[in-house]
Amino acid sequence: MTDGTDEIELKLAIDGVFSLPDLTDDAVVSEVRQDESQDLWATYWDTADLRLARHGVTLRRRTGEPGGPRWTLKLPLPAENPDAADGNGILARREIEMKGRADRVPARAADLVTAYARTERLIEIAQLRTRRQIWSLLGPDGHPVAVLDDDDVSVMEHGRRISRFRELELESHGMDDRNLQRIGGLLRSAGAVDAEPIPKVVRALGPAATAPADAIAPEIGPDQPAGAAVRAALTEAMERIVRHDAGMRMGNAESLHQARVGTRRLRSHLRVFGPLLDARWAAALDSELRGLARQLGEVRDLDVLIERLASVAMDLRPAIDPLLNDLARRGNAARDNLLERLRDERYAALLERLVAAAAAPRLLGAATQPAGSVLPPLFDAAWKRLAKHAGRLTATSPDADYHELRIRAKRARYAADAIGPALGESRREGADGIRRHLTSLQTLLGELQDAATSREEILTTAAQQTNNGPFNLAAGITLEREAQRAATARQGVPDSWRELRRPKHRRWVKA
Template sequence: MPATEIELKFEVEGPFEPPELLRGVGVREVEELATKELRATYYDTSDYRLARNGITLRYRTGDGDGSGWQLKLPVPGKDGSERFEHHISGAGNRVPHAARDLITALVRSEKLAPVGRLRTMRRGWSLVGAEGRELAELLDDKVSVIDKRRVVDMFHEVELEARDIDRKGLNRIGRALELAGAVPSSGAPKIVRALGRGVLAATDGRAPSSLAPSEPAAVAVTSAIAGNVGRLIVNDPPARLGHAAGVHQMRVAARRLRSDLRTFTDLVETEWAGSLSDELRELARVLGEVRDVDVLQANLRASARGLETSLEPLFDELARRHERARLCLCEYLRGPRYGELLERLNAAAAVPALTGEAAVPCESALPPLVARAWKKLAASARGATTHTADEDLHRIRIQAKRVRYAAEAVAPALGTARGAEAARFAELAGDVQDVLGRHHDAVVASEVIAAIAAAAEPGAGWHLAAGRLIERQQRIAETARSDFEPAWKKLNRKKRRAWLT
């Protein structure tokens, strides 16, 4: 698994030395490290897709064990100061397959080539805390930009990299550096500073920065699709690495994209949307095979307290299922079908295939689209009781999710007040979805446990524990049934639907 790099960057003028103020923020000793001369060649596409998405790919020498290929990927949901750092073996004249695999979603069919060469003269200090723990490294970098063996630019920056310290502690040290005169920088990677911030100008499809109710609905469609394509792409690398959160978020992105195409069905071309939705369904399926086992394992382990030893056969089988599903996912993500889908999604994020109705203003065109999804949900849910069949509750859950996604897709384009009402409506639909999600997960878990137990070797202890675990899942399902009615009542209030008209 990759390491998570957490670093703060600063700009300084003139010579730099660690300030005495560090000793007031938990630093007991400041130990100077050997000076290094680092040489790095950075790789990117011709339109700087990696740089524009906070990704660094380089081959570096001069750093001892840290020399070689390095790939730094943003941590989804975090700012640019936190990145996953991968060290990958390979010759310095060719990008390793393992590196390219992790950036497939961005690079797609484009070539990777050198875009910059940097030489860094680095002084460093180890910041040691109590009990001899290394809290962080403080690095003083004087960087030269090299073009054909000639220095064409220079800059100076200081980095503070976490070692055995949390983000809060790192920030305290960072504030001490500020008090000593260091100025927090944008945190941009060195190659971005070397190339100039103009490389960050977007050329791929990106969600518009703002929406207005008077704008054509086409803008809202483009924003929703571009936002979820971006979400899918940024979670592709962690999904390939087997991170549960990455798989989950990538699946959510695929499902939201399908929901967007369904919600905006009057605004997008039917054949175009249907074909794209079919491909997204397959992506969601292979992701779901992994995600479903992730959820099942987590839920059952939380419910199995006191039974863990007896239930080892169950968890062993789930682990085998997870590994099979993971291998199938990796095979799909490395295949041509997914590559073609990525190209289509990128094109859809930039220029979706729209109908003439997409020219109607957002405030008029969008609420009726959500109202249509709401009517389907209301027709199913208003007659539901605590005795409603499991499969019917599952259908209501799916409909609630569609309503939630639809409301979330249009809310940013409806103005402040109406948009807030739509967002609250989506939140309440999400509550219904979550309650029925717990019910569905428990029902599925009971079925899986029973099936695995039936196929397993006879064993009194194991089967008894499986029976008790099924009972616990049944109680969870019954509690969720009871929680459904109050959640539905909150969503089904007339005032919550006022924004739809």
Template sequence: MAEAEREPSSEREVKLSAAPGFNLPDLNLATEEVTAAGEQEARLETAYWDTADLRLARWGVSLRYRARAGWTLKLAGSASEGLLVRPELHFSGPARTVPRRALDLLQGYVRSGELRPVARLSTWRRRVLLERAGQRLAEVVDDEVSVLDGRRVAARFREVEVELFPGGDEILPSLLARLRTAGAGEPDPTPKHVRALGPAAERPPEAAPPELGPEPTAGEVVRRALAEAVTLVLSHDLGIRLAGRPEDVHQARVGTRRLRSHLRTFRPLLDRDWADALRDELAWAADELGAVRDQEVLLERLQGHLAHLPAEDRKAGESICARLAGAVEESRTALRTTLAGKRYADLLERLVAAADSPLLSGQHKIPAVTVLPALALKPWEELRAKMRKLQAESPNEDLHACRILAKRARYAAEAVAPAAGPAAERFARAVAALQTVLGEHQDCVTASRWLRSQAGAGRRAFAAGELAARELVEAEKARAAWPKVWRRLDRPKLRAWLKA
């Protein structure tokens, strides 16, 4: 089985178009003490792999095989002022077999689809390395690209790439100015294979939220809300499979929770059997993600407290965190195993279908502004009824229940905001503030409970007690803060849109 040859690296480059007659200028930058090595030339033969509907390209991902260089997987990146930054991984393996590890990472996008060659590029490359005192700063390549269809050249284009190495940012403005003066075009981050594949590769990714007209129907708004949440799950899928990064786990969990909330709130507009079955399966996925996320939050909290421990207790505190960190890694491994299974792949297929064509019923063709505020009213009324019973000394479980209801009310308001307007957005922000303070309280309670269960004996028990005491202090602060936050939320003017 082929494995990644090294840890993910980040490619940082600027692409510029170039006309057929373009010539690389002298790239020695005397005022910046940068010298250009002699030109090197090479022929690059590259095959890009994707599904028939180009899912990878549409998500900003690419998988290629290059002769004598092996496989490269480039993840979705970010572009700012022409500078494209993309994480990439490299794999060994034969040209006609996608490495198993790459397939595993891409499963969230590919699912029941199949990867196959979709573009073949033959490139004549001229390469110039820029250095200062022996340090590589940048590499400039002039690529003449032929897009092949069998043995026939279907299209040609030319581009110049400037790849930056550590320390190279400072010379980028001078370098781009030199290239532009020589005739290179404006920076354009479009990857080669996307240019080769044409408009089909530039379509929105699957499950992309649809644009809404000025007077959308209820069904259109519901579909958009579902698509936004599905996109959240899919866009963080690869990050979880790659490294289980906390932010990816967090956002995927938020996506599953939003979906469950939407399917509950908008149940009158959905086929009930379809919605309930999907909610049940999402509950399973949310639990799997939550098992990791809850531990990550706990670890982050405790690590933040270590600096406040007396020096003589810090080592014991670090031991407590180390034990938890080990549990986090075990949970991440278990989560990646879950994501690699058929059950999760089937769920992703159902989510994509839900984003594209949810099973609507009832009054879904009626204008959204007529129907949706009333549906968003129900989770608010449930929250309001529970909050009005809350007392200063109410049990921790009651505060946690209110937090869950606040989350539902917030998600409902955010979902209908495209139809209900700024009033719904203001309301959602106010509910989010309540959710935050109640969430802080719950995190403190959870941390304190875990510390008590892990205390052990001796210095370790003492450190656990100190950490738990800090959490209890923070919990009391949150408990004292929620009444003021609630009063700001529970104002007739703020919720008037719900009954408009």
């Protein structure tokens, strides 16, 4: 994510007597300064069924802070982010502030919560009044390393208080988790108690705000119905798209990549689990996903190509810049087209269908059979399609044939990913093992495909730069480098495939 700032904080509750202890030490906190207290009024917005809150997302407009009223959107950090919460009581979110009228959600905020709200309207759902005392924890250089808020929170309804609670928020301004926890220990010794790391409004709204977000991944196992594994796989892929939608809108390359992975996995699952699904239902859903997958792929492929060429030809700039500039222009145009699609009401409707599909896929009778007997043959089918194509390849086969092998290897890997967790321990380990070998093969084939794509782009631009001597010299050098990388990747494919196709890696399928 690129907008806003990351908010990392430790939350504690106060249920009885509490007095602020000495929080200073020689190394990290040299002084604790009490700042001016605040009287904050916040109106929170969500859907009627609390879709934002159930995802850990909050959207509010608050008054009483320096700088005047403002809207604040807080999004949970994706699990891939190194600052994401890891179950240690710390709440990690991306905080995005914006101005706007009191009676209307800013367009920017509405856009960023599309994947959570989808087709439901955002409405006012709670009003909180917070009387806040503030202490800045200053480091040896006199700058804040953390801020401690003591919040007396009143839940308001029609102008009167209906409930009340008190909590401490210790927000990092550069302090690491270890020291946050150390300060938290001092606060606990003074009377504070552990609290669930959830936003204030979620605590105020109660159990309805902590209910499962969308589809619920069911219990899976070899003796469970195979249909449960289908639901679990579809749920994971759908949630990956939802979780990364906002970051994708903010221009984050990793979020775009993860949303593309989620879309690819969904389409792969519809194919792999085809014998367990209603064919017309699966085909219709795949058809809707195809256009989204194409646009995600166009942006992502250009991002990867730009990054690759900027590295391969770093020492050839600015001579090689006409190529990089053209790719950047096309990347921006592709990103604009993608954003237009994401802001179309049909995309929100598609997300609704994906949530419904994960919760209740249209299963056939075979899906009621035990996963341990039904699922391994589905991987075997994906494997046979891969092996058949691999058997036709030679050292001189065109790049397109190697790219097709990569596609089939990726599909087999996704199949192992989806099926393995539903098997017994030994078979699960076998599925994980072959997944790792498939990943290795896919990496080599990806390097080969990236080099081929790079060569095509270089030659296309060179044809338009016939009178640009410095560019053509740089292009020739880059082509040679890409040819060397492609040759190295090709040479590695036979050994990788030879290891992958050893029968021991597929014993789990027949066990």
